[in-house]
Amino acid sequence: MDEEGHVYPRAELHLPDGQRVQVQVTRCRPDRRGRFWYDYTLELPTRVDDRRYGPSPAVHLFEGSAPHPIIQPIEGEDYRAIHAPPPEERQRWRLAPAPQPAWSDFFVHRTDCAQAENAERLLTDLEALEMLADPAVGVPCPVCRPDTVLRTQ
Structure with a gap:
C-alpha cells in the first residue's frame, strides 16, 4: 500500500x-x-x-x-x-469555470495547466471536443492551448 x-x-x-x-x-x-x-x-x-x-x-x-x-x-x-485505460477513455483535459462568464461558461485546460486550479472535473478527448464545439459552452484556455493538441483528434 x-x-x-x-x-x-x-x-x-x-x-x-x-x-x-x-x-x-x-x-x-x-x-x-x-x-x-x-x-x-x-x-x-x-x-x-x-x-x-x-x-x-x-x-x-x-x-x-x-x-x-x-x-x-x-x-x-x-x-x-x-493497466492504463484505452486512449479514447483517458481523461487528459480539465474543465474549469470561466473567470469571466461573459466569454463562456467553461475553459478547457490541459491537466498540468496552472490556470485550472478550480477545475470541476476531468474530460476525455471526445468530451473536450464536444465542449469546445460550442464557444458559448467552452473555450480553450489561452495559456495551455489544448486546442492545438485536440485539433489533430
Whole structure:
C-alpha cells in the first residue's frame, strides 16, 4: 500500500543472477512494439545511522521498470487496476469555470495547466471536443492551448 492508500498487486521479478523476488506493480503500459512494461517498487532493507542512538534498520524503496517476461504475474493477483485505460477513455483535459462568464461558461485546460486550479472535473478527448464545439459552452484556455493538441483528434 502506498501513502495514498492504493493497494498494488504483487508480481515476480527475475533478477539477472537468477534470483526471483516479489515486487509491487504500480503501472503497466505497452511500448510501440506491443511489449508490456511494468513499473514496480521493491523494498530493500538498509541501515540508518543516528549519532545519538547508533545504527537502526530501515527500508529503502527502489523504483524500476521491466518488461514481461522479466516480470511475471502471480496467480490470484488482480492486475486490472494498473493497466492504463484505452486512449479514447483517458481523461487528459480539465474543465474549469470561466473567470469571466461573459466569454463562456467553461475553459478547457490541459491537466498540468496552472490556470485550472478550480477545475470541476476531468474530460476525455471526445468530451473536450464536444465542449469546445460550442464557444458559448467552452473555450480553450489561452495559456495551455489544448486546442492545438485536440485539433489533430
